[in-house]
Amino acid sequence: MSSSFQAPKGVSEYVPPRSAAFLAARDAYARAVTRAGYGYIELPVFEDTQLFARGVGESTDVVTKEMYSLTDRGGRSLSLRPEFTAGVVRAVLEHGLHKGQLPVKLWTTGPAFRYERPQSGRYRQFYQVDLEAIGTEDPAVDAETIAVAFDWYRELGLTRQRLLLNSLGCRECRPAYRALLQEFLRGLPLDAATQARAEVNPLRVLDDKRPEVRALVADAPLMIDHLCAACKAHHDTVRERLADLAIEWVDEPRLVRGLDYYMRTAYEFEHPLLGAQSGIGGGGRYDGLSEDIGGPPLPGIGFGLGLDRTVLAMEAEGVAATAQRACDVYGVPLGEAAQRRVFTLVAELRRAGVAADMAYGGKGLKGAMKGADRSGARFALILGERDLAEGVAQVKELATGEQTAVPLDDIVTILKGKVR
Numbered sequence: 001m002s003s004s005f006q007a008p009k010g011v012s013e014y015v016p017p018r019s020a021a022f023l024a025a026r027d028a029y030a031r032a033v034t035r036a037g038y039g040y041i042e043l044p045v046f047e048d049t050q051l052f053a054r055g056v057g058e059s060t061d062v063v064t065k066e067m068y069s070l071t072d073r074g075g076r077s078l079s080l081r082p083e084f085t086a087g088v089v090r091a092v093l094e095h096g097l098h099k100g101q102l103p104v105k106l107w108t109t110g111p112a113f114r115y116e117r118p119q120s121g122r123y124r125q126f127y128q129v130d131l132e133a134i135g136t137e138d139p140a141v142d143a144e145t146i147a148v149a150f151d152w153y154r155e156l157g158l159t160r161q162r163l164l165l166n167s168l169g170c171r172e173c174r175p176a177y178r179a180l181l182q183e184f185l186r187g188l189p190l191d192a193a194t195q196a197r198a199e200v201n202p203l204r205v206l207d208d209k210r211p212e213v214r215a216l217v218a219d220a221p222l223m224i225d226h227l228c229a230a231c232k233a234h235h236d237t238v239r240e241r242l243a244d245l246a247i248e249w250v251d252e253p254r255l256v257r258g259l260d261y262y263m264r265t266a267y268e269f270e271h272p273l274l275g276a277q278s279g280i281g282g283g284g285r286y287d288g289l290s291e292d293i294g295g296p297p298l299p300g301i302g303f304g305l306g307l308d309r310t311v312l313a314m315e316a317e318g319v320a321a322t323a324q325r326a327c328d329v330y331g332v333p334l335g336e337a338a339q340r341r342v343f344t345l346v347a348e349l350r351r352a353g354v355a356a357d358m359a360y361g362g363k364g365l366k367g368a369m370k371g372a373d374r375s376g377a378r379f380a381l382i383l384g385e386r387d388l389a390e391g392v393a394q395v396k397e398l399a400t401g402e403q404t405a406v407p408l409d410d411i412v413t414i415l416k417g418k419v420r
């Protein structure tokens with residue numbers, strides 16, 4: 001029987017054996033970004049609500065409908081982070097990191113919170129791995145972020161992800177395009193809610209998934225055809241650098257991100273086996289974000305990749321199991337004196353770098369061997385009273401059943417050699 005409690009609705013949790021893939025993915029991410037020169041940043045899980053309102057944008061669903069906000073006992077309005085980027089830029093400015101060498105390259109990971117309708121792959125507490133390169137407009141860095149994501153996916157064994165790429169223009173060219181698009185949308189028989197959205201954020205109407213809306217906006221003007229010369233040059237260089245790295249992408253002129261800070265490069269990673277929640281990650285440039293939150297002009301680019309959806313993609317592609325680190329050696333003591341000896345042997349094996357575990361609770365041979373099988377160990381280390389008297393232990397290779405007596409003093413060295 002379970003307890004009277006359940007986890008809050010819509011949170012993602014990881015327990016063994018599934019948690020092994022989650023951890024392996026996160027560890028692999030840390031290696032991939034460290035190789036690419038990104039330093040780690042650990043941020044608070046909650047921030048001033050206004051940081052998200054001004055950073056992520058007052059007109060976004062994330063801010064208007066999905067934030068977990070609270071007033072603390074000191075009367076401050078705080079919100080659980082719905083994403084990382086605003087917090088990273090806040091921390092860069094607060095700690096003056098932008099006064100050193102640029103770009104400031106940072107990564108982080110952890111839970112984020114959005115009050116969304118829960119379903120497979122969409123949670124109210126979910127996990128992201130995040131990366132931000134702050135303080136440069138160099139389009140090569142845009143391509144670098146994408147390359148880092150692809151390296152990570154490849155290391156996890158994923159092959160089916162697709163990159164969708166677009167440019168959203170800048171403060172120079174977007175306002176004119178926005179007016180043009182609004183003009184176009186006003187002439188369409190859209191429902192009242194969509195018409196209202198067209199007034200606040202017309203680009204989002206292009207991203208509407210409903211077929212009837214898609215049909216109506218099929219001939220809408222596209223940002224990509226109205227980029228200023230600087231944005232066009234930037235976008236061309238990003239594409240050129242991606243081609244240099246043999247990274248494939250799909251041009252998606254209707255791609256609009258759900259957060260307001262994006263400018264120029266915007267991209268998403270999609271996985272075809274995940275159904276409705278196919279967006280496994282997304283990112284782009286946010287050259288105006290620093291100013292939006294009261295900082296100096298400071299361009300930036302980065303991404304957030306959904307760790308939960310990445311694990312689902314690993315499972316869908318059948319590469320999650322390889323993430324499991326099995327136990328190498330499992331101790332099977334028979335009797336109290338043997339238990340004491342196996343207990344120290346297991347500790348010595350671990351110190352020697354061998355993954356080792358043992359049967360606890362005074363189990364008999366049958367029960368303990370079942371534990372050995374379940375642990376996934378390659379070897380059982382069986383120690384009975386008679387073995388102990390003779391100064392040996394039985395090392396049994398579980399796959400073949402082959403068993404040899406090994407002197408207790410040599411156990412660690414020999415097993416260490418065998419599991420290499």
Ligand code: HAM
Pocket residue numbers: 082083084085114116121122123124125126127128130131132258259279280281282283284285286301302303304305306307308309
């Ligand atoms: P985002 O597209 O809102 O971007 O989220 C990035 C990824 O997080 C999504 O592609 C998805 O995989 C995952 N995700 C988002 N919401 C949920 C949810 N409710 N449940 C499960 N997974 C989810 C950002 O958050 C930006 N901060 C990314 C960024 C960083 N842009 C520049 N720098």
